[in-house]
Amino acid sequence: MTPVLELVDLHRRFGATIALDGLSFAVPSGQVVGFLGPNGAGKTTTMRAVFGLVDLEAGEVRWDGRPIGARERRRFGYMPEERGLYRGMRVGDQLDYLGRLHGLDAPGARAASTRWLERLGIADRVASKVEDLSHGNQQRVQLAAALVHDPELIVLDEPMAGLDPAGIDAIGEVLTEEARRGKGVLFSSHQLDLVEDLCESVSIIDHGRLVAGGLVDELAHQGSRRLVVRVEGDRDGAWARSVPGVTISESDGGASRLVLDATTDSDAVLRAAMAAGRVTQFSFERRRLSEVFREALT
Amino acid sequence: MIAALLANAHALPVGVKVLIALVIAGVVVPLRIARYRRRRARRTGAGAPATAPAERPRTTRRSVLERVVSRDVALVASREVRERLRGRLFKVGTLVVLAVVAGAILIPRFTSGKATPPRVGVVGGLSAEVRAAVVSASRSAGTAASLVSEPSEAAARAALERGGVDLAVIDARLVLVKTALTTSDASTAAAVARGVATYLGDANALASAHLTPQQAAALRGAMAVPITGLHPSKRHRTLADATTLMGIILIFIVLQQYNNWIIFGVMEEKGSRVVEVLLSTVRPLRLLTGKVLGIGLVALLQAAIILAFALALAGAVGSTILHGAQPLHLLGIFVWLILGYAFYCWVYAAAGSMIERQDQVQAASFPLAVPLTVGYISAIIALSGTSVSLYSQILAYLPPTAPFMMPALVGLGAVTWWQFLASALLCIAATVLLARGAGVVYRRSILRTGTRVRIREVLARSA
Numbered sequence: 154m155t156p157v158l159e160l161v162d163l164h165r166r167f168g169a170t171i172a173l174d175g176l177s178f179a180v181p182s183g184q185v186v187g188f189l190g191p192n193g194a195g196k197t198t199t200m201r202a203v204f205g206l207v208d209l210e211a212g213e214v215r216w217d218g219r220p221i222g223a224r225e226r227r228r229f230g231y232m233p234e235e236r237g238l239y240r241g242m243r244v245g246d247q248l249d250y251l252g253r254l255h256g257l258d259a260p261g262a263r264a265a266s267t268r269w270l271e272r273l274g275i276a277d278r279v280a281s282k283v284e285d286l287s288h289g290n291q292q293r294v295q296l297a298a299a300l301v302h303d304p305e306l307i308v309l310d311e312p313m314a315g316l317d318p319a320g321i322d323a324i325g326e327v328l329t330e331e332a333r334r335g336k337g338v339l340f341s342s343h344q345l346d347l348v349e350d351l352c353e354s355v356s357i358i359d360h361g362r363l364v365a366g367g368l369v370d371e372l373a374h375q376g377s378r379r380l381v382v383r384v385e386g387d388r389d390g391a392w393a394r395s396v397p398g399v400t401i402s403e404s405d406g407g408a409s410r411l412v413l414d415a416t417t418d419s420d421a422v423l424r425a426a427m428a429a430g431r432v433t434q435f436s437f438e439r440r441r442l443s444e445v446f447r448e449a450l451t
Numbered sequence: 452m453i454a455a456l457l458a459n460a461h462a463l464p465v466g467v468k469v470l471i472a473l474v475i476a477g478v479v480v481p482l483r484i485a486r487y488r489r490r491r492a493r494r495t496g497a498g499a500p501a502t503a504p505a506e507r508p509r510t511t512r513r514s515v516l517e518r519v520v521s522r523d524v525a526l527v528a529s530r531e532v533r534e535r536l537r538g539r540l541f542k543v544g545t546l547v548v549l550a551v552v553a554g555a556i557l558i559p560r561f562t563s564g565k566a567t568p569p570r571v572g573v574v575g576g577l578s579a580e581v582r583a584a585v586v587s588a589s590r591s592a593g594t595a596a597s598l599v600s601e602p603s604e605a606a607a608r609a610a611l612e613r614g615g616v617d618l619a620v621i622d623a624r625l626v627l628v629k630t631a632l633t634t635s636d637a638s639t640a641a642a643v644a645r646g647v648a649t650y651l652g653d654a655n656a657l658a659s660a661h662l663t664p665q666q667a668a669a670l671r672g673a674m675a676v677p678i679t680g681l682h683p684s685k686r687h688r689t690l691a692d693a694t695t696l697m698g699i700i701l702i703f704i705v706l707q708q709y710n711n712w713i714i715f716g717v718m719e720e721k722g723s724r725v726v727e728v729l730l731s732t733v734r735p736l737r738l739l740t741g742k743v744l745g746i747g748l749v750a751l752l753q754a755a756i757i758l759a760f761a762l763a764l765a766g767a768v769g770s771t772i773l774h775g776a777q778p779l780h781l782l783g784i785f786v787w788l789i790l791g792y793a794f795y796c797w798v799y800a801a802a803g804s805m806i807e808r809q810d811q812v813q814a815a816s817f818p819l820a821v822p823l824t825v826g827y828i829s830a831i832i833a834l835s836g837t838s839v840s841l842y843s844q845i846l847a848y849l850p851p852t853a854p855f856m857m858p859a860l861v862g863l864g865a866v867t868w869w870q871f872l873a874s875a876l877l878c879i880a881a882t883v884l885l886a887r888g889a890g891v892v893y894r895r896s897i898l899r900t901g902t903r904v905r906i907r908e909v910l911a912r913s914a
Contacts, residue, residue, distance in 0.1 A: 237724030
């Protein structure tokens with residue numbers, strides 16, 4: 154059985170602020186798990202708790218069924234929200250150092266650094282100081298720092314923040330590949346479309362509690378039915394407002410995204426649309442992750 | 452020096468033997484504890500599940516540091532040493548100190564080297580009297596003046612003007628110099644001129660007294676009655692004082708510089724957020740220990756470079772600046788350099804963990820610099836005094852000030868070996884407590900960013 158990261162009933166408060174309020178979820182190996190929540194929901198505190206950087210008031214973090222200790226953490230890779238590297242240190246030396254701190258020997262760390270720098274397309278910057286690199290390349294080095302010791306679990310806090318599309322694709326590709334190799338990957342992001350593309354499952358938290366979670370496909374098919382209807386001459390779906398049991402989720406370029414109550418008949422909606430004009434599109438669609446997210450938080 | 456000490460171990464005073472034992476114990480005991488802990492950790496699996504795969508690879512080679520301390524601490528310390536030695540700050544700083552040391556050794560040597568034996572012009576025949584006067588005056592002035600015969604007083608004056616001679620004796624009745632002497636003129640030529648004048652004056656007085664040559668010789672051979680002091684002469688103490696003074700200044704400079712490195716180093720790790728990456732795999736106290744150990748090793752290396760350079764240069768140019776340095780004093784300074792660093796490094800590291808910007812360094816380090824500076828200044832004052840005050844004796848046992856005051860008392864010969872040992876043990880005990888406290892402050896502060904952390908908040912907060 155592949156190991157699983159389990160967060161069980163985590164509690165932590167900072168003064169009057171409750172950061173974690175009985176949070177529980179799991180990250181199975183071989184999956185990319187998206188970790189979502191509004192600002193201040195407790196995502197960073199949760200990730201820090203995995204690495205023992207936050208003292209929990211209650212609850213437990215387990216790996217492979219056992220409480221996590223220093224030994225286990227050495228086999229994890231971490232990319233914190235606020236990037237952290239020695240600015241004046243050479244890229245290669247930095248990765249060697251971090252690799253060795255995670256247990257690699259000197260030749261092993263050197264080989265792994267070289268491999269990751271090549272994989273991320275910055276092998277020519279091995280002797281450069283971090284402060285001389287562009288933001289995107291610094292981000293790549295930071296990712297390499299989290300991966301250099303070939304961790305079993307990779308935890309990344311906002312790894313794509315501030316990256317251009319090419320950088321996002323490169324990091325996304327690496328994470329997917331690592332999950333395919335059997336690693337557990339947990340990453341937080343506010344870019345919901347990106348999470349939807351990359352992740353097999355998500356955990357959504359708010360006020361330190363899990364409010365939704367599961368496989369992205371299952372979440373997409375849960376909840377109310379969604380219709381996308383396009384009526385000629387209608388830009389904002391005004392016709393749908395008078396249909397009982399229908400809510401307009403959004404209107405974009407003449408296509409209205411409608412959410413139907415459980416009792417609403419889709420035929421009735423079609424008839425209302427045809428009455429409003431010529432219907433050029435009428436299709437059922439799955440829930441977007443952004444909708445899952447919004448609904449979970451309401 | 453160590454080889455020489457060991458070779459003559461039987462002849463060493465008890466104090467030196469105790470110091471050597473202390474230094475050896477300081478190295479061996481932590482080594483044994485580290486080995487014991489490693490063995491125990493291997494036996495118990497350090498609390499990890501027995502079935503957990505060992506994450507530590509089969510390393511092919513272990514560094515010297517890794518044999519003494521844990522692998523994490525050794526890696527952190529090695530990085531500190533490597534990056535610091537590579538940095539411009541160490542190279543430029545060391546060169547500046549070496550330049551100052553070279554100046555301190557070479558300038559006195561250079562200026563004293565200019566005191567070439569004076570040339571004495573003689574007008575009116577080179578009589579035995581004049582020759583004896585010049586020889587006697589030269590010997591008193593610690594030189595060997597040469598004699599030049601001048602045909603006339605005018606020629607002697609001309610020679611004085613152009614610098615051909617430094618003084619001229621005219622017919623054994625007058626001594627001419629280029630510029631009139633003042634009471635403060637302490638040059639060799641002035642001393643010879645005064646000596647010759649006195650000698651010739653005495654000779655003329657003896658001649659006019661119509662004494663027999665034997666009587667005159669007896670008078671010339673008259674010696675002053677001896678003056679015996681109750682305490683050793685100041686001259687005797689000066690050499691030891693110079694060594695101690697330089698040692699205390701060295702301790703102060705090293706502590707100042709490397710404590711600043713620590714506060715800046717910890718602050719930069721916090722400010723750049725790299726500490727969060729490090730702490731995801733290294734325990735806070737180990738990270739902290741590695742840091743202060745690494746910077747401490749750089750400090751020791753720099754101190755060793757400075758000392759070796761000073762000894763080599765002084766030996767090469769024949770300087771007497773380090774003569775009189777007793778092994779006891781040097782060893783005492785060395786021990787207190789290490790103890791002082793060990794004591795202060797933790798508090799500076801804890802202070803560094805509470806700030807994250809350069810403009811906060813001053814406010815954070817000021818309260819820590821106060822006891823350090825008080826200890827330093829008090830030690831300097833004590834060294835120049837004639838007796839050891841109660842205040843100095845108290846400071847010699849307080850861990851924050853002992854690194855300065857105890858070497859001062861050693862230099863003054865006002866401390867016994869057991870007092871030295873008691874103060875050292877007190878300092879070590881305080882350092883252990885301080886390290887624990889600093890570890891707590893560091894752990895609670897290092898990830899709190901955004902505002903400067905207050906010590907009250909840190910200590911009040913439950914873990």
